[in-house]
Amino acid sequence: MAEIFVLAEHREGELREITFEMLGAAKYLGKDMGATITAVLLGHDVDTYAEKLGSYADTVLVVDDPKLDYFNAEIYQKVLSKLISDKNPVVTLIGHTAFGMDLAPALAVELGLPLATDCIGLEVDGGKLFAIRQIYSGKVNAKVSFKGDRYMITIRSAAFPVEEGTLSGEIVKESVAIEDVPYRKFIGYEEAPAGEVDxxxxxxxxxxxxxxxxxxxxxxxxxxxxxxxxxxxxxxxxxxxxxxxxxxxxxxxxxxxxxxxxxxxxxxxxxxxxxxxxxxxxxxxxxxxxxxxxxxxxxxxxxxxxxxxxxxxxxxxxxxxx
Known part of the structure; x- marks a missing residue:
């Protein structure tokens, strides 16, 4: 059966809202494409995240490794490249965030997948997937199609509503050999100045x-x-x-x-x-x-x-x- 990958984004001890928005989008996309939903969770000591994601996905695919404790696009790319090559999902959804845009373009190039970025809608028409994205500074919504039968898409924050978690997804732990990336290291998070509002x-x-x-x-x-x-x-x-x-x-x-x-x-x-x-x-x-x-x-x-x-x-x- 076809499979949709949704990359879970987490930071500073929390799953980001964009993760659940993408899972909501995947839920309806899965019905139209006859595909199951797999939340892909990379990190370290992330069992609590996995349990929560299980309510929103058919499967939670977990790679738990100390080297994934903090986001590093180069390491994430190596792991995701292996998972996507092995599982061959029909669609991979990644948030259009600083996190996602540091990762998605290079990953798509490595895997030879067509990439549509900053999408605000997804449609299946005549068995073919289309992505909706804005052009000309938001004046026009473009309905774009893809070459091939496997796709990668980044989703704009707040483009999809968060659906209620009603599933009981299976948690599957995957082992992937992870090499060090000597030229790129996580240093720390730079917090907004005190008093600023998000x-x-x-x-x-x-x-x-x-x-x-x-x-x-x-x-x-x-x-x-x-x-x-x-x-x-x-x-x-x-x-x-x-x-x-x-x-x-x-x-x-x-x-x-x-x-x-x-x-x-x-x-x-x-x-x-x-x-x-x-x-x-x-x-x-x-x-x-x-x-x-x-x-x-x-x-x-x-x-x-x-x-x-x-x-x-x-x-x-x-x-x-x-």
């Missing part, structure tokens, strides 16, 4: 656009974000004006987010921004322009001046919280 991990995001008008107005929105238990983010014009740092930008040239609540204040809804937040659980937009594109993706919309609405929202939220 907006991709937030459940609630309050985002501002150019309509905020002046950096002196930002604290008002920060207070609303705090009242909601969320974080402050923005669209590109706010970063271009140096009102907020780049790591707060949502969009195709910023960060992809999918919080439970996304509150867009004074954001017109250019496609570059929408690409970064369209998969949020609940989208609420506030804009004076009733024709603003942001309302096309919003679940709820308020056509009004944000400077009139934000204080009232903050007051009501504070009142409800007692």
């Amino acid at each position: 907006i991709t991990q937030a459940d609630v995001i309050v985002s501002i656009g150019r309509a905020i008008g002046d950096p002196e107005n930002i604290p008002m929105v920060e207070e609303l974000a705090e009242a909601l238990g969320g974080v402050l983010a923005c669209s590109r014009p706010v970063v271009d004006k140096n009102w907020l740092p780049k790591d707060r930008q949502v969009g195709s040239s910023g960060k992809i987010v999918k919080p439970k609540l996304y509150l867009a204040l004074g954001i017109s809804g250019a496609f570059q921004h929408v690409a970064g937040m369209k998969d949020s659980g609940l989208i609420v937009a506030i804009n004076k322009d009733p024709k603003a594109p942001i309302f096309n993706v919003a679940d709820y919309g308020i056509v009004n001046d944000l400077f009139k609405v934000v204080p009232v929202l903050k007051e009501k939220i504070t009142e409800l919280k007692g």
Whole structure:
């Protein structure tokens, strides 16, 4: 039976969210292709990860070795090359992350596999696999096909929802001889400076656009974000004006987010921004322009001046919280 490989990504003691997003994509792809799902887990002392992955895959293929304690693209490539050559999966899914893009291109070249990167969708049409990826800065979605019958794909973060784990996958341990890579060593993780916020991990995001008008107005929105238990983010014009740092930008040239609540204040809804937040659980937009594109993706919309609405929202939220 055909097999789909999903490379599990983990760091600093946690399986990354992209892993479960890819397993969700593989679940539906497997139904269309008549394929089983195999989560490939490389690491050291990763039994806990394997057990968790077993709920999302038919098989969890584990290579446990001290040399895999930390990610090293060269070592991962050697191990994955052996596994893929031996198992011959029809599709190998890897996250389109710093981790994945350090690994996937060289691995694809070594194995002679076609590679589609930064994909936001997967389809099977007439028995043939197609990948959906954005081109021209997100203005166009391209449906691309592959040569051959074996493929490698990197998946954009937040492109697929996380499915509930209902399987009881078999955990299989594989032994692969691993040689040292003398020219490339893991030194350590460089953490973000204290006080910085990772907006991709937030459940609630309050985002501002150019309509905020002046950096002196930002604290008002920060207070609303705090009242909601969320974080402050923005669209590109706010970063271009140096009102907020780049790591707060949502969009195709910023960060992809999918919080439970996304509150867009004074954001017109250019496609570059929408690409970064369209998969949020609940989208609420506030804009004076009733024709603003942001309302096309919003679940709820308020056509009004944000400077009139934000204080009232903050007051009501504070009142409800007692």
